[in-house]
Amino acid sequence: MAFPYQCIEACNRSRGGNHDWTLFGACGSRLVAQSSSGASSIWPTAENVDVKDDAPEDEPQERPGKRIKLSPSADAPSTSNFSCLVVSNDKQYLVAVTAEDKCIRVFQIDSNCQLHQLSQRCMAKRPCSITLTSDDSTILCADKFGDVYALPLIPSAEDNLNDTLAGGPSEQAAEKPYTPAASVLTVHSGRNRKVLEEQLKQASKGPKKIKEPLKFKHELLLGHVSMLTDIVYATINSRSYVITADRDEHIRVSRGLPQAHIIEGFCQGHEEFISKLCLTESGLLVSGGGDANLFIWNWQQYRLLEKVCIRDYVLRHYRAQPQLAALLPEDEGNFKTAVSGIWSVPNSQSKKDVILVACEGVPALFSFQLGDSSTSGEAIPLHGNVLDVTFVWPSQDACTAVVAVDNVHKPGSTTETHDDEGPSRLQYLSYQQDGTWGEDSIVGGILKWFNRRASAGNLDGRGEEFDTKTKARLDDEKAVRDILYGVENLRKRAGADD
Amino acid sequence: MPGEPAKRTKREAYKDSLPTDGQNAAFPQKKFYRQRAHANPFSDHSLTYPKSPAEMDWAKYYPAYAVKTEDQDRQEKEKEAAVESHDQGQTSGAVVKGITQPVEIADIGCGFGGLLFALAPKFPDTLLLGMEIRMSVTEYVQEKVRALRVQNAATSGYQNVSCMRANTMKFLPNFFAKAQLSKIFLCFPDPHFKQRKHKARIVSYTLNSEYAYVLKPGGIVYTITDVEDLHRWMTGHFERHPSFERVGEEELEGDVCVEIMRSETEEGKKVERNKGLKFVACFRRIEDPPWP
Ligand SMILES: C[S@@+](CC[C@H](N)C(=O)[O-])C[C@H]1O[C@@H](n2cnc3c(N)ncnc32)[C@H](O)[C@@H]1O
Numbered sequence: 202m203a204f205p206y207q208c209i210e211a212c213n214r215s216r217g218g219n220h221d222w223t224l225f226g227a228c229g230s231r232l233v234a235q236s237s238s239g240a241s242s243i244w245p246t247a248e249n250v251d252v253k254d255d256a257p258e259d260e261p262q263e264r265p266g267k268r269i270k271l272s273p274s275a276d277a278p279s280t281s282n283f284s285c286l287v288v289s290n291d292k293q294y295l296v297a298v299t300a301e302d303k304c305i306r307v308f309q310i311d312s313n314c315q316l317h318q319l320s321q322r323c324m325a326k327r328p329c330s331i332t333l334t335s336d337d338s339t340i341l342c343a344d345k346f347g348d349v350y351a352l353p354l355i356p357s358a359e360d361n362l363n364d365t366l367a368g369g370p371s372e373q374a375a376e377k378p379y380t381p382a383a384s385v386l387t388v389h390s391g392r393n394r395k396v397l398e399e400q401l402k403q404a405s406k407g408p409k410k411i412k413e414p415l416k417f418k419h420e421l422l423l424g425h426v427s428m429l430t431d432i433v434y435a436t437i438n439s440r441s442y443v444i445t446a447d448r449d450e451h452i453r454v455s456r457g458l459p460q461a462h463i464i465e466g467f468c469q470g471h472e473e474f475i476s477k478l479c480l481t482e483s484g485l486l487v488s489g490g491g492d493a494n495l496f497i498w499n500w501q502q503y504r505l506l507e508k509v510c511i512r513d514y515v516l517r518h519y520r521a522q523p524q525l526a527a528l529l530p531e532d533e534g535n536f537k538t539a540v541s542g543i544w545s546v547p548n549s550q551s552k553k554d555v556i557l558v559a560c561e562g563v564p565a566l567f568s569f570q571l572g573d574s575s576t577s578g579e580a581i582p583l584h585g586n587v588l589d590v591t592f593v594w595p596s597q598d599a600c601t602a603v604v605a606v607d608n609v610h611k612p613g614s615t616t617e618t619h620d621d622e623g624p625s626r627l628q629y630l631s632y633q634q635d636g637t638w639g640e641d642s643i644v645g646g647i648l649k650w651f652n653r654r655a656s657a658g659n660l661d662g663r664g665e666e667f668d669t670k671t672k673a674r675l676d677d678e679k680a681v682r683d684i685l686y687g688v689e690n691l692r693k694r695a696g697a698d699d
Numbered sequence: 700m701p702g703e704p705a706k707r708t709k710r711e712a713y714k715d716s717l718p719t720d721g722q723n724a725a726f727p728q729k730k731f732y733r734q735r736a737h738a739n740p741f742s743d744h745s746l747t748y749p750k751s752p753a754e755m756d757w758a759k760y761y762p763a764y765a766v767k768t769e770d771q772d773r774q775e776k777e778k779e780a781a782v783e784s785h786d787q788g789q790t791s792g793a794v795v796k797g798i799t800q801p802v803e804i805a806d807i808g809c810g811f812g813g814l815l816f817a818l819a820p821k822f823p824d825t826l827l828l829g830m831e832i833r834m835s836v837t838e839y840v841q842e843k844v845r846a847l848r849v850q851n852a853a854t855s856g857y858q859n860v861s862c863m864r865a866n867t868m869k870f871l872p873n874f875f876a877k878a879q880l881s882k883i884f885l886c887f888p889d890p891h892f893k894q895r896k897h898k899a900r901i902v903s904y905t906l907n908s909e910y911a912y913v914l915k916p917g918g919i920v921y922t923i924t925d926v927e928d929l930h931r932w933m934t935g936h937f938e939r940h941p942s943f944e945r946v947g948e949e950e951l952e953g954d955v956c957v958e959i960m961r962s963e964t965e966e967g968k969k970v971e972r973n974k975g976l977k978f979v980a981c982f983r984r985i986e987d988p989p990w991p
Contacts, residue, residue, distance in 0.1 A: 346898065348905060424905025426740065426868040426898075440990050449869050450750070455908075456990070462904075462941055463987055464912040467872050469751035 203653075204229050205626050206605040207684055210286035210295070211591040212310065222593040223314055224603060224651060225295055227283030229684070232297065232308075232316060235651040237595070240314035282684050285330060289337045294319075294354060296340055298328045300684070305331065305342060307354060322352060322417050330431045334458060335441065341422070343429035343445055351420045351458060360418035422461040425451060430490070430691065431478040437501065444486065444500065446475040448691050452488055454500060466503040470496055474691040479543035481554035481571060489540030491692045495558065497571060509576050512538045514567050515560055518580040519613075525564070528613045538563070539688040544590045548600050548632055555636070557602060559587035561688040564612035566590070566604065566630075568638060581638050584624040585612055588685060593644060601631045601641045603648070607685060615686045618678065627652045717842075724849040729811065732839035737889060738832045740868045740899055748865060752876045758796035761826055763858035766797045802826040802875070805913075806884040807867045808901060810965055812840035814886055816847065817963035819860040821955060825881075829862035830874075837864040868901060875913040882956065883910055883920045885933070887966035890926045902933040904940055911942035914984040919946060923960050923979045925970045930978035937982040946981040957981070 206226040213222045223236040232244040281299035288295055288310075295308040295316060304323040308316040326344040333340055333354065340352045353360055427447035434457065435442045441457025442465070452468040452475060455461050473491030480486055486500035493512035498505055515538050519525040530536055542559040546568075554571040558578075564586050569578040585606030593601050608623035610616070627648060631641035645652075713731045717723060749755040758765035804822065806814050809829030819827055831837045840862035847857040865874065888901040897903075902922065910920055920943070922933050937943045951957045961967055961977055970977055 421904060423908055424903070426906065451872070453872075460941075460988070460991065462908050462911075464872075464877075464908050466877060467751075469873070472750065 203608065203622075203626060204681070205585075205588055205607050205609055205685065206233075207588055208283055208286045209589045209591045209603060209605045209627075210288055211593045211603065212288040212292050212295075213592075213594045214292055215594075215597075218597070220594055220596055222595075223310070224591070224593065224648060225286055225288070226605065226651065227286055227297070229282050230280050230299070232283065232286075232295075233651060234310075234314050234316060235648060236314045237593070237647055239647070241650055242313075242315045244308070244316045244318070246315075284684075285328065287331055287333060289333055289354065290335060291337050294337070296331060296333065296354070298331055298342075300327065303327045305340060305352065307340075320356065320417075322415070322419070324350070324419070325415060329429050332432050332434045334434055335436045339458065341432055341434060341443065342419075343432040345428050347425040347427050347429055347447065349422045349424065349429065349432060349443065349445060349461070351422050351461075353418055356418055422458070423453075423455050423464075425449070425453065427451065428691070430474065430476045433478045433480055433486075435480055435484075437484065444478060444480075446478050446488060446490075448474040448693075450475060452478065452486075452498075452500075454503070468496070468498045468500055468503050468505070470505050470508075474693070476688050476691060477540055477543045479545050479556060481545045481556060482547065483554050485554060485571065487543050487545075487556055487571075489543055489558065490688075491537070491539050493538065495540065495543070495569075497576070507571075507576060509569060509578070511540060511558055511560065511567065512536070514578055514580060515563055515565075518563075518565055518567075518582070522582070525613050537689075537692075539692065541688045542587065542590060544592070544602075546600060546602070546632060547592055547594070555632070557590055559590065561686055562586050562610075562613065562615040564606070566602075566638075570636060579637075581630060583612075583628055586610060586615070595641075595644060599631060601629055601644045602638070603644065604628045604630065609681065610685075615682060615689075616678075625652055721845075722849060724846055726846050727839050727842035729839060732811075732835045732842075734833045734835040738866075740832065740866055740901075746864065746866055746870070748870045748873045750873065752872075752874055752879070755874060756796050757798040757802070760828070760861035760863065761798050761858065763855060764798040764800060764826065766799055798826070800826060801879050802828045803880055804828070804882045804884075805830060805867075805875070805880055806886070808832070808885065808888055809840065809862060810836060810887075812843060812862060813963045813965045813968070814884060814960060815840070815860050815862065816843070816857075817959045818956065819857055821959070823859060825859060827860045829860075830865045830867050831862060832864065832866050834864055837862055868899075868906060871909050871913055877912055878915045878918075880913050881915055881918045883914060883918070884956075884960065885920065885922045886960055886964045887924055887970075888922075888929065888933075890924070890929045892928075897932075900929075900932065902936050904936045907937060907940040907943065911940070911984055916984055916986040918984045920982045920984070921956055921960055921979075922981065923964070923967065923977055925966070925975045925977055927976070927978060930980060934980050937980070942984060942987070943982040944985055946983050951979065951981060954981075 206228050208227040210225045211222055221237045223234055226233045235241040281301040281304065283297050284300040285298035286295060293310060295310055297306045297308065299306065302323055303326065304321050305328060306321045307319045309319055310316060324342060324344060326346040328342045328344050330343045331340055337354055340354055342350045342352060423443065425445065425447045427449040429445055429447050431446045433444040435444060443455045443457055443461050445453045450471040450473065454465045456463045456465060468486065471488065471490060471492055475488050475490040477490065478486060478488050486498040487495055488498065489495045489511060493510050494508040495511050496505060497507040497509065516533065516536055519529055538560040540558060541561040544557045546555040546557060548555060556569050556571065558567045558569065564583050566581045566583060566587055567578050568581060569576050583604060583606055585608055588605040588607055590602050590604050593603060595601060604627065606624065606626060606628055608626045609618055611619055629641040629645040630638040633639055710731050803825050804818065804827040806829045809815055809831050812829050815827055815829045829840055831840065844857060844861055851857055885901055891897060891899045920937065924930050938945060957979055967977065
């Protein structure tokens with residue numbers, strides 16, 4: 202069975218009325234790319250991994266991971282799983298984060314849809330969210346420890362020599378990053394799985410004792426004393442802002458570089474963790490997380506405009522569908538939602554903001570039109586839990602949402618897995634002018650290769666991706682789950698420690 | 700901290716024995732309020748804190764400054780009007796009891812409150828607030844505030860001082876609005892010697908942005924410690940922060956707060972007894988520069 206795409210990100214270009222787009226997907230530790238013209242690639246490519254064929258020739262293809270050993274050299278491709286993808290505003294670069302090794306990787310996107318890794322910079326603390334300044338000069342990295350660092354997108358020679366630019370006495374010291382030598386996608390035997398578990402545990406426990414300063418330019422901009430969950434860079438007129446959200450209900454608005462140490466204000470009102478921020482086309486801020494409500498802000502005035510009860514929408518959707526209704530707790534009061542994604546729909550046609558919202562483990566998207574007085578929404582049922590969404594523009598006034606869905610777990614569950622090969626990993630929804638969403642079979646047709654593309658390994662493209670014989674891939678259930686589902690874990694447990 | 704059962708029972712018995720009629724003038728006994736020295740500022744304590752400064756029930760802490768009922772009616776009406784116009788999300792249910800003037804002096808990590816009780820009479824027209832993460836220590840200070848208010852009922856003394864439990868490293872902006880404070884005290888903060896724990900220090904470049912946010916331009920952060928390394932750390936992090944400038948020696952000589960901070964904090968007294976050194980450093984919040 203194929204591993205789902207845990208992150209997807211599209212890059213839309215228009216040249217003289219011609220629209221083309223490229224879709225990038227992270228599938229475990231691989232990146233898959235395909236363009237509207239049909240060009241495609243997989244990273245890492247066969248050349249930059251040391252493929253050691255120690256498996257018998259007749260070994261079924263579905264266990265390719267076992268055959269691949271990754272060389273440990275500096276530029277070695279990662280076996281860490283991707284957790285975040287961002288395309289630069291100029292569409293030239295893809296910036297990606299790999300989770301276990303805490304690494305920020307910058308790739309150049311060539312005209313042939315190939316990815317060339319330009320740099321890999323391992324941070325001291327796990328990056329939770331990254332964004333770019335509007336001029337693409339700087340990556341802003343928000344981490345698990347609550348800090349935001351600025352890194353040049355393309356470091357100059359002197360940037361790398363001069364590593365005294367870190368934030369201060371304490372920030373100079375950073376731990377040597379720890380990279381598990383195996384990943385969930387390359388290990389299938391029982392014993393190796395144990396080793397991997399140990400390694401992942403070790404990785405999550407944090408790095409080894411040895412500390413050494415990071416050898417690249419990274420400047421501490423600001424910090425919360427709480428895990429950061431999202432970061433947004435906004436430019437309004439000539440002023441730029443950094444908006445950060447944390448696990449302790451805070452949304453902070455700071456000035457942009459070089460004055461990011463100045464806090465302008467806070468958008469206050471959440472009572473649970475915040476997991477996602479989204480700036481709409483018209484410049485409103487939408488935030489969501491563990492609360493029953495989405496919050497809609499006039500963020501420049503720190504003023505709450507409206508709350509939208511996303512939990513009610515999800516609940517109503519579940520009640521209306523027998524298979525989902527069965528998943529509701531006996532006491533519906535105990536039903537909780539955790540927002541895992543909010544996306545602003547790029548539809549230049551409509552005057553109203555439209556957003557799509559996903560909740561963790563929910564097999565539907567919720568589409569909202571933000572109104573002047575009140576917001577209305579509808580549920581879009583999907584055949585698997587939503588993992589990520591991105592938009593491609595097949596033409597001037599068309600917009601299609603590509604949705605990565607979980608083909609491994611059953612709809613509505615983050616633990617129960619399908620017995621068969623599961624549904625397709627992508628769904629395509631085009632935005633109609635009347636504000637509804639319909640299936641887009643054209644984009645779906647173009648992305649057929651992308652959708653079918655192998656998950657673990659299968660670099661040489663031989664054979665089919667999924668394994669109908671064994672369920673080896675599911676033996677790492679917990680590790681798979683950790684890659685796909687981490688939002689609900691942000692919720693504080695009452696009296697956890699005191 | 701649970702402590703051994705016997706100790707806990709004694710504490711409970713002691714606290715149960717305290718009169719509840721509000722007339723009790725006796726000081727609390729410190730021995731029943733001691734608590735393990737360190738509380739983890741990163742953990743999810745079951746703390747209560749307002750969603751925003753506007754939702755803070757200040758009247759509970761400064762009853763003598765509570766807004767009169769007419770004012771409150773007006774506030775309520777204003778709030779309702781606001782709700783009708785656009786804030787449909789905001790619940791108008793809980794009416795927050797306001798006070799006639801905002802808190803302006805905060806003692807962060809106030810411990811047993813020595814500084815607060817010495818400062819309160821010196822700033823009779825200013826509201827002072829101690830903030831302390833340890834529950835039991837906070838209770839002690841609150842009890843002492845209560846006793847002092849009873850003892851000084853004739854002169855309305857100590858109505859301007861109070862204490863609350865809070866993790867200031869996480870929730871300072873929940874309590875104070877932008878540019879609300881004129882003074883912040885950071886007296887004898889926990890040193891957190893281990894490098895690994897430096898992020899637990901109450902002063903850092905990134906936290907200084909929050910102090911700058913709640914301070915008025917011209918407002919001052921006072922720091923004192925007996926740990927030279929920590930003094931250098933705090934000085935380094937404030938001097939590097941563009942929102943602060945160091946206050947000169949001469950100016951400090953004339954500042955009554957500096958004298959009180961040296962002599963009246965519990966830690967300051969301890970250091971005095973041990974003939975230790977005390978390092979003082981103060982930093983002024985400067986005006987924000989224009990946008991670039
Ligand atoms: C060494 S004591 C000093 C007490 C007092 N300022 C004095 O000088 O006597 C430091 C105090 O800071 C408190 N503290 C530490 N971290 C805190 C935080 N994040 N929020 C509030 N108080 C904190 C500790 O509980 C402790 O009581």
